[in-house]
Amino acid sequence: MxxxxxxxxxxxxxxxxxxxxxxxxxxxxxxxxxxxxxxxxxxxxxxxxxxxxxxxxxxxxxxxxxxxxxxxxxxxxxxxxxxxxxxxxxxxxxxxxxxxxxxxxxxxxxxxxxxxxxxxxxxxxxxxxxxxxxxxxxxxxxxxxxxxxxxxxxxxxxxxxxxxxxxxxxxxxxxxxxxxxxxxxxxxxxxxxxxxxxxxxxxxxxxxxxxxxxxxxxxxxxxxxxxxxxDHGDAFLSYATAYRDVLEIVNALYDKTHDEKYKLLKDEMAFTFFDYYYKVFGPNFLYSDDENWRGHVFKIMQEISYEFNMNYLSFIQKREIKAFQENNIRKLTRFIKIRVNFKKTIRVFKSRWRFKTFIYFRYYNRKPINKNQFMFASFLGKFYSDSPKYLYEYMYNKYGDELDYVWVINDKNVEIPGNPKKVKRFSLAYYKELARSKYWVINGRQASRLHKRDSQKIISTWHGTPLKKLGLDIGNVHTRDPNIKKSYIKVAKEWDYLISPNHYTTEILRSCFAYDGDILETGYPRNDILYNATPEQVQKIKDDLNLPSDKKIVLYAPTWRDDEYFDAGKMHFTLKLELDKLQKAIGDEYIVLVRTHYFVADKLDLSPYKGFAYDVCKYDDIAELYLISDILITDYSSVFFDYANLRRPILYYTYDLEKYENILRGFYIDIHSEVPGPLLKTTEEVIDAIVNIEDLKKEYADKYDEFYERFCSFEDGNASKRIDDAIRK
Known part of the structure; x- marks a missing residue:
């Protein structure tokens, strides 16, 4: 057997x-x-x-x-x-x-x-x-x-x-x-x-x-x-009914046999229900909008409370349960309020973010909203960049001081035209201005701990045409917070407008965030500059970066990997492109700008390649880096969708393609056949592609045209205008 x-x-x-x-x-x-x-x-x-x-x-x-x-x-x-x-x-x-x-x-x-x-x-x-x-x-x-x-x-x-x-x-x-x-x-x-x-x-x-x-x-x-x-319908009723059915059977068996196993089982079940009463029922009895917690749920829980083993309860807990059983609502309410509010108070004062969030909800969120105030944030307050930057500059140039502007920027020394109010993310000033602002303009997801008021509007510009799977479309989540998919749904429900650069992105963003609100297919404001920049602006960017004027520029912009973590949300990063080989092969003609994902922007040391490789990870605006670059090297970052607006060569350094495609994320498009450039596995292949870049441009010309039509045809330098017309109509 x-x-x-x-x-x-x-x-x-x-x-x-x-x-x-x-x-x-x-x-x-x-x-x-x-x-x-x-x-x-x-x-x-x-x-x-x-x-x-x-x-x-x-x-x-x-x-x-x-x-x-x-x-x-x-x-x-x-x-x-x-x-x-x-x-x-x-x-x-x-x-x-x-x-x-x-x-x-x-x-x-x-x-x-x-x-x-x-x-x-x-x-x-x-x-x-x-x-x-x-x-x-x-x-x-x-x-x-x-x-x-x-x-x-x-x-x-x-x-x-x-x-x-x-x-x-x-x-x-x-x-x-x-x-x-x-x-x-x-x-x-x-x-x-x-x-x-x-x-x-x-x-x-x-x-x-x-x-x-x-x-x-x-x-x-x-x-x-x-x-x-x-969803069980009335989940508690279903749960409690099943418990009572089991309890009835176990009680009958115990009465018949007095077998210890039935008593042990009853005690454990009763402990579980007491835990439910204490942690779930109590707070909902006080604060839930669902009257069932003070109606039929109350009655069922009251019946079950007679099974609680009072020998295991403290003196105060016994008094609370007694008030519950005696239907003494006034006394019961007082007991529950004391313990629930005490626990809340301890939690609030034990952490700074909870204290600030408490102030936000209980004080700032009760103040009037300024209907003319816009609050902008890009990449968690790390940069003055991306679509929020370009939408802000368009609105400031159009409306000037008719509107009030707030920028979430962690480094207040960053220069922003128009002198807007600057606040550091999650400071008390941040919470205050967030509560006052009629419009929140963000390029990602807002913190799930925050909730807009009904009359406030959230405009999520998002931050790229999706290549790799996002949100609910990701398989296993390798990031620190495995509940992150629930937060995707939660925060997306509060968006009033989601910005899209093409039909392809529209369908994906709806699916991956379970989003059913308004999507504005306007193009990305951050790409307006790619159509509107003057030669003088381009030269100024090079001058500001102190770049040599006699060299062509390669921009290397890899994404981060979901498994590049080592502890409690901390990320590690190792540059896989061999810059020493690149410098020997093309250093006479090119320089390389290295721009990693903002998650790992602090992890780079390029000191051995001074004069050839430049760290531009903290340069606020990658769109300006596109403008000055002759070639883009990337992997699975969405940057190539934006860069394609310039119709310049794109190389894909995909050394870990099989792992990324099959294990970490997966892609929405067939990267093997649809991207407008070669997939390269080694530094030597990258060098060969750069040396023979003119031949590659001819080889990929038709595919580039198809790619541009599918992903860039909405872009014309007027995305910001279209968004302004839509949200302020």
Whole structure:
């Protein structure tokens, strides 16, 4: 007999399934079978499955979408193992997690062996970062018995609060399950019926320390919602009703048998609901606009409160629960207000940003709005640049002092024409002017902690025609904040206008930000200068940079990579273009301007190449660098879409193309066939292309024309005028 049957229902998202199977393949286990139930799959995953020749995978495929309960039932019908183990295809295992459960089962032959489930938004490669906070460490057994520890892990403390019982990450003897099946009519809580059905037959329980199962919160709540992220309608009512059904069964079994396992299970469930009462119900009872928190939710929670184990509560907590049970609203409100507001106050005064945000919402946001005030910000206040700069200059030249202008600029010594008010990002002055400004002009996303008032307008000019995947279109998120996709949706809902340079960009921005507001297909204000600049302006830029007048100019502008991080949002960067070779080969004719992404602009040292390579990372306006450059070298940065307006040669130094295309981001266009220049893998190839640049211009002339028509045809030097006409009509 096979020792272990692993049952995996699969519905969607191949990259999640890959994480799941990868994590199983790294467990040191043998004598097992994996039963993979393809549950009406929308993706062809055969190639992925076939790549795991080291795993014993049995595939059962259904054309229709079965649902998780039926998919598990189909897996159970096929399971021939002594033990059965359930894992969801969008979850994965921490190192040695299943191995520890299997070894414990072989040593104890217990009926039920489980580990800890831990909810996480992190991709698998970064899951261990979940443990950086003390409260997130895997739980310890301490003085708990095997059964007590097993029950604590079964109910869970670090998973979805609406998940009281789960079959996941537990070894269960197959003969104890017998003919028990999941309730296929219960979409959200089929685990509860299954667990309460087999519970009377389970006699020995073992909870295993540090055998951690990652319960993934899917990173796209719009397109890839998991079952536990779906809208249940009245979620609390559904949750509480399921809890009461389970409690009724467990109480009846305990009354009949007085078996300790039922009491332990009741206590853990009650603790989970008390935690929900304390952290979720209390604040919503006070402040939610939804009256249900003071209506039917109140009544249900009140009934459940009689299950709370008062022995574990503090004196103050006991008094609050007593007031709750006695329906003493005045006293209950006072208790909840004291603890909720105390916690808020502590949080506000423990961090500067929370204190400033508190002032913003409670004081500045109650002041009148100046209907003539515009606030501009470019790249988080690091530069006076990009489309906000050119829209500002157009408006200042047209309206002068009729309007009030504020610039978010971290270096107040930066010269800005017209003498606008300058504020440093996230200073108190920033919050004050933000609250007063009728219009916010930004070139990215505003901070998610901020919310405009109804009469304020946000104009997001964005900052480029997309090549690499953005927002919800990105696969696995490698950045520090794995919840970032949720913030994309949240901040985009507040935009009033989104600026687009072409139809292609319009469709992508709508999709990747789930944006349904107004999109202005005007072209980018930052490209106006590419059509309007005079020869005198171009020469002044060269003079300001102290560049030699007898050399041609190559602009090297690579993007950053999502995996270029090393700690808590800090980025590292290594220049891959070999400047020493470039200098020897073309130094007599060319100089190189190096402009990295603003995320890594502080990481560059070009001192060994003085007189040949110039660091222009902190030069505010890349559009001015375009104007003075004869050739652009880039990779996956959107700069080449803008540079193409000049119809000058573009080279693509794509040394890590396969990794970037298939792992880190992926592209919206076919970079192999659609870009108007060659894809180069080595510095030697870059040198050869520059030396033979005239031949390349002829080779790519037709493709360049097609590219220009698709991506640049809206641009004519009048984007700023069109935006002004639209937002001030």
């Amino acid at each position: 096979t020792f272990l049957s692993i049952i995996i229902p699969f519905d969607t998202v191949e990259r999640y399934l890959k994480d799941c199977l990868d994590s199983i393949s790294e467990q040191n286990i043998d004598d097992y079978e994996i039963i993979l139930v393809l549950n009406g799959e929308k993706e062809n995953v055969n190639d992925l499955i076939n790549s795991y020749d080291n795993l014993n995978i049995i595939v059962k495929s259904f054309d229709e979408r079965l649902g998780v309960a039926r998919a598990r039932n189909e897996g159970l019908k096929m399971a021939g193992g002594e033990y059965v183990y359930f894992i969801d295809s969008d979850d994965y295992l921490y190192k040695n997690a299943l191995e520890k459960l299997v070894n414990t089962a072989k040593a104890t032959h217990a009926d039920f062996i489980n580990g800890e489930r831990m909810a996480t938004p992190f991709i698998r490669e970064r899951f261990e970062e979940r443990f950086t906070k003390k409260s997130k460490y895997p739980m310890k057994k301490g003085k708990l018995s095997d059964m007590e520890f097993s029950m604590r892990q079964l109910v869970g403390t670090k998973t979805n609060k609406k998940e009281i019982l789960s079959v996941l990450h537990s070894l269960i003897k197959r003969d104890i399950i017998a003919d028990t099946l999941f309730d296929e009519n219960d979409r959200f809580y089929s685990d509860y019926f299954f667990m309460t059905s087999i519970f009377p037959r389970l006699n020995t329980f073992v909870g295993v320390e540090e055998a951690v199962y990652a319960k993934r919160n899917r990173d796209d709540p719009i397109n890839l919602t998991s079952l536990n992220q779906e």
